[in-house]
Amino acid sequence: MTSFVSLSSAMARGFFRDRTALFFTILFPLMFLVLFGGLFKDAGASKTDILQIGAVPVVDQLPAEAAAGLDQVLAVTRTSDRAAALEEVRKGDKAAAIEQVGGELIVHYSAADAVKSATVRGIVESLVQQANLAAAGVTTPSVTMRAQPVEDQSLKAIQYMTPGLLGWAIATGATFGAALTLVTWRQKKILRRLRLSPVPLASIIGARVSVSIVIAAAQCAMFIGVALLPYFGLQLSDQWWAFIPVMIAGTLAFLSIGLVAGAAAKTPEAASAIANLITLPMAFLSGAFFPLDGAPKWLQQLSEFFPLKHLVSSMQDVMVRGESFAVTLPDIGLLLGFTVVLAGVAAFLFRWDDA
Amino acid sequence: MQPMSPTIKVEELRKAYGELRAVDGVSFEVQTGEFFGILGPNGAGKTTTLEMMEGLRKPDSGSVSLFGESPWPRNPRLLPRIGVQLQASAFFERLTAREQIRTFASLYGVPARKADEWLAVVGLEDMAGKRNEDLSGGQQQRLSIACALAHGPDLVFLDEPTSGLDPQARRNLWDVLRDISAQGRTVVLTTHYLDEAESLCDRVAIMDHGRILQSGPPATLVRDLDAPTRISIETGTLTAEAARGLADGLEVTDDGVSLTIATRTPAPVLSALAERDALRGLSVRGATLEDVFLHLTGREYRA
Ligand SMILES: Nc1ncnc2c1ncn2[C@@H]1O[C@H](COP(=O)(O)OP(=O)(O)OP(=O)(O)O)[C@@H](O)[C@H]1O
Ligand SMILES: [Mg+2]
Numbered sequence: 242m243t244s245f246v247s248l249s250s251a252m253a254r255g256f257f258r259d260r261t262a263l264f265f266t267i268l269f270p271l272m273f274l275v276l277f278g279g280l281f282k283d284a285g286a287s288k289t290d291i292l293q294i295g296a297v298p299v300v301d302q303l304p305a306e307a308a309a310g311l312d313q314v315l316a317v318t319r320t321s322d323r324a325a326a327l328e329e330v331r332k333g334d335k336a337a338a339i340e341q342v343g344g345e346l347i348v349h350y351s352a353a354d355a356v357k358s359a360t361v362r363g364i365v366e367s368l369v370q371q372a373n374l375a376a377a378g379v380t381t382p383s384v385t386m387r388a389q390p391v392e393d394q395s396l397k398a399i400q401y402m403t404p405g406l407l408g409w410a411i412a413t414g415a416t417f418g419a420a421l422t423l424v425t426w427r428q429k430k431i432l433r434r435l436r437l438s439p440v441p442l443a444s445i446i447g448a449r450v451s452v453s454i455v456i457a458a459a460q461c462a463m464f465i466g467v468a469l470l471p472y473f474g475l476q477l478s479d480q481w482w483a484f485i486p487v488m489i490a491g492t493l494a495f496l497s498i499g500l501v502a503g504a505a506a507k508t509p510e511a512a513s514a515i516a517n518l519i520t521l522p523m524a525f526l527s528g529a530f531f532p533l534d535g536a537p538k539w540l541q542q543l544s545e546f547f548p549l550k551h552l553v554s555s556m557q558d559v560m561v562r563g564e565s566f567a568v569t570l571p572d573i574g575l576l577l578g579f580t581v582v583l584a585g586v587a588a589f590l591f592r593w594d595d596a
Numbered sequence: 597m598q599p600m601s602p603t604i605k606v607e608e609l610r611k612a613y614g615e616l617r618a619v620d621g622v623s624f625e626v627q628t629g630e631f632f633g634i635l636g637p638n639g640a641g642k643t644t645t646l647e648m649m650e651g652l653r654k655p656d657s658g659s660v661s662l663f664g665e666s667p668w669p670r671n672p673r674l675l676p677r678i679g680v681q682l683q684a685s686a687f688f689e690r691l692t693a694r695e696q697i698r699t700f701a702s703l704y705g706v707p708a709r710k711a712d713e714w715l716a717v718v719g720l721e722d723m724a725g726k727r728n729e730d731l732s733g734g735q736q737q738r739l740s741i742a743c744a745l746a747h748g749p750d751l752v753f754l755d756e757p758t759s760g761l762d763p764q765a766r767r768n769l770w771d772v773l774r775d776i777s778a779q780g781r782t783v784v785l786t787t788h789y790l791d792e793a794e795s796l797c798d799r800v801a802i803m804d805h806g807r808i809l810q811s812g813p814p815a816t817l818v819r820d821l822d823a824p825t826r827i828s829i830e831t832g833t834l835t836a837e838a839a840r841g842l843a844d845g846l847e848v849t850d851d852g853v854s855l856t857i858a859t860r861t862p863a864p865v866l867s868a869l870a871e872r873d874a875l876r877g878l879s880v881r882g883a884t885l886e887d888v889f890l891h892l893t894g895r896e897y898r899a
Binding site: 243244246247248250251252254255258259425429430431433434435436437438439440441594 | 650651652670672675676678680682684685686687688689690691695698699700702703704705
């Protein structure tokens with residue numbers, strides 16, 4: 242036990258005194274968050290831009306609640322220049338232009354973007370129907386329509402990016418930390434020296450596990466702290482802290498990847514290369530940087546094989562989508578199973594010495 | 597002398613790296629409390645022998661037993677009882693000297709305070725707050741030795757402990773090692789330095805090309821060699837001619853700096869020189885392990 246504690250503290254000191262390692266594990270991912278969080282700050286739910294030419298009573302006289310609902314899906318710009326408005330639609334700058342001539346509501350749209358124009362037509366149609374019902378004296382319609390965007394469409398960029406980039410940061414930190422410790426400790430003969438002391442191998446690995454978890458916790462604190470700043474405006478769900486178990490399971494999974502890389506590699510350069518080769522493509526293919534909803538089906542299926550996908554999606558579920566802890570259980574199970582298998586491989590490949 | 601039980605028993609140890617037979621049939625015993633030295637030039641196979649004894653390398657054939665147990669595979673019963681200073685120092689990255697020794701000590705359950713005392717023993721208390729990357733080679737070497745000794749092992753392996761030390765530090769370390777040995781601990785050390793082996797070891801094994809050429813107490817090895825004493829004086833004090841006339845059977849050489857007379861009966865030669873007032877730059881050197889090595893291998897010893 243004392244050997245576990247002293248090895249952990251030796252390892253942690255070594256890490257926190259290494260400026261390069263600190264930069265790449267904590268500041269570098271944070272820079273991504275700051276950069277993208279700032280860039281896509283206003284790119285919230287993808288609203289459809291339309292123009293309103295002159296007065297359109299059907300829209301203008303909507304009750305406050307309905308107006309707010311409309312606001313979520315349509316960004317309406319008012320104009321009085323009809324010709325310019327139509328030109329904008331033709332060029333594809335705006336999805337549509339609406340005008341009302343007496344009892345007729347006209348939607349000018351371009352066929353160029355079928356999806357958007359269909360969205361606008363659908364919404365306008367529902368507005369017209371509501372207006373007709375109201376005119377007919379039906380105050381409480383038996384069926385009403387409410388436009389409710391779902392899932393990622395509704396997540397502001399920062400909501401999506403915080404768990405995504407954090408998952409990537411944790412994965413990279415754990416993988417590189419384990420791989421580089423193993424290789425440098427072997428290369429610098431520290432493992433050899435430890436082999437001569439009565440310390441069990443389990444204490445050495447245990448120390449690495451505890452240090453990786455501390456580093457992951459530090460990454461979480463920094464990420465969430467920065468994203469919560471009003472400028473970025475992250476909004477956490479009530480049970481956001483339920484991400485902690487899946488975060489730990491993810492750390493273990495990537496630690497075991499790192500141990501395999503470190504056991505297989507002979508030099509720190511080789512270990513870094515292997516770790517990069519594993520974590521970088523995985524980050525792109527697991528939805529850590531951008532949502533996979535629009536990606537081809539095969540890619541979405543492929544992503545299920547990546548531990549990062551499970552880490553990121555579970556973290557998003559509880560941190561920003563308001564899901565409960567129970568939702569993360571299958572992913573936790575998968576990540577732990579993955580850990581057991583890879584830790585076994587690492588134990589098989591482990592060498593104290595490269596002589 | 598009392599009958600002692602062997603702490604180390606090495607039998608017919610062999611290790612080859614490809615074609616190269618680094619250790620080629622080495623056998624010896626080291627008794628409890630003995631100070632044993634392995635002496636030999638670069639590449640003799642000293643480190644390889646030591647590493648097989650420590651359990652870091654698996655012998656190709658032959659056996660090692662420490663306290664009656666085999667060190668290979670990693671033997672947790674032996675580990676607390678042995679202390680090892682490796683030829684290439686191994687330290688945790690970016691830790692200070694104090695943190696290093698405390699970490700190593702705690703692996704053996706030794707408290708920090710006792711670990712700190714060892715820094716003082718090897719004269720590093722002023723360097724305690726320095727990171728190992730900032731220590732000089734000799735300071736690292738001393739730290740590495742302190743780390744090997746801090747848990748009070750019964751058996752200590754030191755691989756060239758004084759290489760890289762200045763003469764003062766070297767003498768100080770000798771004192772430390774003599775203390776350790778005086779406490780009844782068994783010490784095995786390798787060295788290039790013949791004087792070191794002569795001054796510290798109860799027994800030395802002279803090794804070359806993977807084999808032990810001879811072993812025994814340094815004084816016995818030297819005596820058995822029956823080598824002449826060398827008397828040197830400054831060149832020009834006496835001609836070689838005159839020197840040869842001092843006594844019978846003298847071997848005289850003059851290298852332009854000093855004139856050296858080799859003799860088995862130094863006393864009459866010395867008094868003859870004194871009579872002639874030809875003692876300028878006098879030095880008298882008895883046979884050393886260097887002569888033993890020269891005799892055994894037929895080549896000059898070069899560390
Ligand atoms: N890992 C290795 N792989 C291949 N050859 C090796 C290895 N280690 C040592 N050797 C070779 O084995 C021989 C004995 O090496 P060893 O390190 O035991 O010598 P040594 O007596 O300790 O020398 P030194 O005084 O330089 O430390 C040398 O010729 C060396 O080149
Ligand atoms: Mg050596």
